[in-house]
Amino acid sequence: MPQTTKLTHRPAGAADLGAIVEFPQNADELFFCYPKAVWPLDVEQLAAAMAERRDSTVALLDGRVAGFANFYQWQHGDFCALGNLMIASWARGQGVAHYLVAVMEQLAHDHYKARRMQVSCFNTNSAGLLLYPKLGYRLSGLVERRDPQNQRVALIQFDKAL
Secondary structure, X not given: OOOOOOEEEEEOOHXXXXXXXXXXXXXXXXXXXXXXXXXXXXXXXXXXXXXHOEXXXXXXXXXXXXXXXXXXXXXXXXXXXXXXXXXXXXXXXXXXXXHHHHHHHHHHHHXXXXXXXXXXXXXXXXXXXXXXXXXXXXXXXXXXXEOOOOOEEEEEEEEEEO
């Protein structure tokens, strides 16, 4: 009989921070999910982000914290912008990102009456660039940013009606 995984979610709490800071595997991954953070991610940086953001949520895979996301912008009745999306390395490829984005879309709708969700992805983040269009997001913009080495990078913006 094939084993099935169970995905659930709940609000992120202080007890989750130690696990979440282990999700980014290198400085590039940290830049993708939290550009203002300094490698390595630590509990203090993540707690500061959570304090400034809304609806920090964890996805649980078979009861184990496997994903994290929140909103870094929210405009009641208009949109929410997804931020800090990160998935544990051991949980990648198991549907956690798909599940967590859907959860965040529902939270945006329920908590903020958002009509659309915005996501942004750096041009070197292949996983994100492949994920968002698959979930129904459409290209909405492109802006220049600088990476930690002060190199030019493109921040690709996507939008989805909720």
